[in-house]
Amino acid sequence: MMISTHRLVPIRPSSKIICLSLAMLLFDLLNVTAQAQQDESILTKERDRVQGVLPGQPSNAQIGQYAGYVTVNASHERALFYWFMEAEGPDSMSKPLLLWLNGGPGCSSVGYGAVEEIGPLRVNKDGATLSLNQFAWTKVANLLFVESPAGVGFSYSNTSSDYAEFGDSLTALDSYAFLVGWFDRFPEYKANDFYIAGESYAGHYVPQLAQLLADMMDVSPNNLQVQFKGILIGNAVVDDALDMKGLIDYAWSHAIVSDSFYKNISSGCDFTLTSWSTECGTLVGSLFSKYRPINIYDIFSDVCVDSSSKAHSIKDLSMSFTRRGSNMSPILETMEIPNGQAGGTDPCLDDHVEMYLNRLDVQQALHANVTGIQYPWAGCSVKITKWSDSPSTILPVLKDLMARGLRVWMFSGDTDGRIPFLSSRYSTGSLELPVVKSWYPWYHNSQVAGWTEVYSNLTFATVRGAGHMVATYKPERALALFKTFIEGGTLPSFTEE
Template identity: 45%
Template sequence: MMNQMSKTLFFLILFVFYSTFIKASETFSLSEEDDSKILSLPGQPSNPPISQFSGYITVNQNNGRALFYWFFEALSEPSTKPLLLWLNGGPGCSSVGYGAVVELGPLKVNENGGGLLFNNFSWITEANLLFVESPVGVGFSYTNTSSDLTKLDDEFVAEDAYSFLVNWLQKYPRFKNRDFFLAGESYAGHYVPQLAELIFDRNKDQTKYKKIKIKGFLVGNPETDNYYDSKGLLDYAWSHSVISDEQYNKTKDVCDFKTLEWSNECVNAMNLVYGKYHEIDFYNIYAPICLVNNTSSSQAYYANMVVNYGLKRARVYSGGYDPCYSNHAKTYFNRADVQASLHANANRGNSSNSVKWDVCNDSILNIYNVTVPTVLPVYKKLIQGGLKIWIYSGDADGRVPVIGTRYCVESLGLPIKTPWRSWYHQHQVGGRLVEYEGLTLVTVRGAGHLVPLNKPSEALALIHSFLTGEDLPAER
């Protein structure tokens, strides 16, 4: 039998050994990440200090296909806060150009594209943030096999995103057992639940797949169901005085939104509806448009309108406090010194020169094959699976309006847990919410398609509530 002194000495030695082992493991993990560490970006403010990483994760070795990421550790307690992956939609738009430097990342591009500003409302206070440019062909993400770009559809993108996540967690093993959440907006209303479903299904077979500790997802102004989204778009345009009674009634008469391919009469009628948005911003109907070079985000959209709209999705340009923000991001990310700091040229197949970067890749919008017209069955499945699911909606968005989102949610037939009510932010109504059994719908008053851009403080309150479980205030 050990005496008391021997026991104490034994446990002390054990503690020192364990501490040394853990420290060595952490050092090893960090050394593995050294190649992706960003020391500083051109024009980055020195305070607060931000721990950030970027680079490529190969998702298909044979084809030379890799996705670009930009990762920020939480400002405080990064070792305990959850990991949140953010995706933008389009299809074909960059989560770096939108989510990271326009909406919820810690650094924003200034008005001339010459530097960066700290975002006081970044979600970095709530989580470790991971931005991924997906699918391949978006932003800095690339493939050495051109035929890959002809295969882009919902299943292909979900598989690549899953492969990215598995390989990213191999590179950053300290996050393997961290609570994990997915988030995104617009066409990420398809990307996010489909990736969540893939993770959910593969977690059931841990002999074949690595477990990912997914806890839930939230999506903003999400494309969800072709019928309800299209019906909502038309109803919103009429109810917000964008189109006349006559145009509304005629369009309802000739359009059957339940069909995958619209009739010529419906296409023509809906193009007239879209045309009424030409003078304003489709994505934030009360915001100013960008007047640089006599063009605007809305005009850019109409210059590339798909004649037979059908299941094609509009490019996601939106207005906000600075309606020309996408121009600034394009200027910044096409600088050679910025790309070098971001490791955006490293291991990039057959090219070592500067990469041409754009906020959205129009060619992807035109060739992307929408193979899943509705993700409502995915919602039903994942609600049954116990994932935490929130949908939020800026109520000034004409492209994926709150009306269509309400149609989608109501079609699920879920029992109501907490009736429709206002929630408050800084003594004002921030929006409304209704809590169903398994799903929460939150509106954000006065926000457009990009809620964290238009209402950054409210968006931060929303993600805090989602991640912590603290209720959004019910009183002024």
């Protein structure tokens, strides 16, 4: 029997089949990579979970918490520290998500916002234990706090030159990078309504980040996509000239300065200029010195008194702006002020928070200071030595956000002398928006909680009896204001309450 000797001719696949095969292989590789990244995000999220209760936390205070780092610049090894607290109740997953930013620039959202203002836990006077805040904003929303930029609190950069490069623009970029990384770790919150809020210099941070986020979502569907609804800013720096006018008028109207001084500074300074005369600089310095014996952040509260010397405990609550770039706004030139920005029932609360967050067991529980930062945690940064950019006004950014249909609210504690309610009134008035509901008192628990005016796409409200950190002084009224903001309503008049 003869065996055939015909050659077997290989079948050559068409180029189309080759392309399809390569595409399928690439798709499989991408799926494997995406799955690996997703698995890593899940593992990282679980590592960030705060186990049990924090040191000093009441055992019956069960709060879902996560804390850790999100890298915002891999080449510079720059990472921001966050603390996330789940909303209360069985429906917590469906409640809105709020990102809270404190100002400074250079002050900690963890040290102020989380444990002195709106978070569910408050540091007690012993600096070692915690108590529940019955008016925490977790009753309404999931809360996310981030220490930004690097050099603030536990956030860090392993590129030391970064600390001389920070300014508004880089802070916004890093905050956006943080959100991208955080939502990658917590993708289940992308479907929740998302808001950004903050106070003081966060009058820059919040609108700038909001604008960047909105721009990035518009540019490409491949960028971070969230249900971004609006912003809320309190006692906020928004316009240099109007902020300074409000500061001076408030000091005069509340008997901090004399008639003659008020006349001199009003005639001797033109705050619309980018640089001041020597005479004006001297007058501004003198204005701040008038506040030295009291708390500029709440002119009616006591200051922290050192028990050993019975003298005021002096601490610079914001960075020394003489160390910053020459283009830093003159409105932010400041002096050392009496400790006790938080005020309220504990004028030394800042010191107690600093004591608590510098405890090793607390840092370990929060997965903080993992790189062994060579300086103690502080409420406001001593690491950042320069601020490279700070626009003189944020009003155009607010206009842009309103034009996009985003909800914009501004609020002011009416006992704050640093960024007084007058400054915010001047700023909102300068926008010349149509008035929807004219100035009226709003109520909570049958008492006047403040005054408010509703414009098209903007609401401004005061909180009666509150200082710079509104939720510390008047937590119940602050929660009522926040709840109304989230619900998209208007603050109630007496007949509506």
